[in-house]
Amino acid sequence: MRIAIASDHAGFIQKDPLAQYLRSKGHEVVDLGPKTDERCDYPDYADKVARMVARGEAERGVLICGTGLGIAMTADKVPGIRATPIQTPEFAQLAREHNDANVIGLSGRFVPLEVNEKILDVFLSTEFAGGRHAPRVEKMMREDDPSFQGVPLDL
Numbered sequence: 001m002r003i004a005i006a007s008d009h010a011g012f013i014q015k016d017p018l019a020q021y022l023r024s025k026g027h028e029v030v031d032l033g034p035k036t037d038e039r040c041d042y043p044d045y046a047d048k049v050a051r052m053v054a055r056g057e058a059e060r061g062v063l064i065c066g067t068g069l070g071i072a073m074t075a076d077k078v079p080g081i082r083a084t085p086i087q088t089p090e091f092a093q094l095a096r097e098h099n100d101a102n103v104i105g106l107s108g109r110f111v112p113l114e115v116n117e118k119i120l121d122v123f124l125s126t127e128f129a130g131g132r133h134a135p136r137v138e139k140m141m142r143e144d145d146p147s148f149q150g151v152p153l154d155l
């Protein structure tokens with residue numbers, strides 16, 4: 001699989017080891033930076049990975065910041081991206097099966113490398129389950145439509 005990877009300074013410590021891990025598993029990894037652990041802004045790197053995945057130039061995106069939160073939030077702003085922060089292999093499985101997540105936000109500060117490796121194993125090997133989840137994902141990806149009311153609120 002072709003995978004785009006990037007981090008900020010807080011995730012940098014795990015970026016190269018995770019890229020190497022993915023290469024050892026036979027994946028093609030495109031490293032979009034940064035090149036050092038100098039302080040930087042996670043949105044800049046989230047955007048690079050998200051756009052590459054949205055354009056179909058990578059099948060999945062891997063983002064690492066301190067928590068995995070901000071970098072995933074930013075990636076989600078790009079149309080076509082379903083990014084989520086993940087801290088356990090179980091959540092990685094459900095993010096794929098139920099939500100068809102195509103970008104993952106990992107924590108370089110609070111989750112050990114070995115756990116992030118397991119998370120990536122699951123994230124990259126689990127298929128979207130489709131079925132009842134498919135229309136939900138379609139609704140999630142709907143362009144902003146002011147006329148869409150969803151389920152009426154019973155206030």
Ligand code: RB5
Nearest residue numbers: 010065066067069070071
């Ligand atoms: C950087 O200090 C930190 O805020 C960032 O890596 C990330 O955790 C944000 O969500």
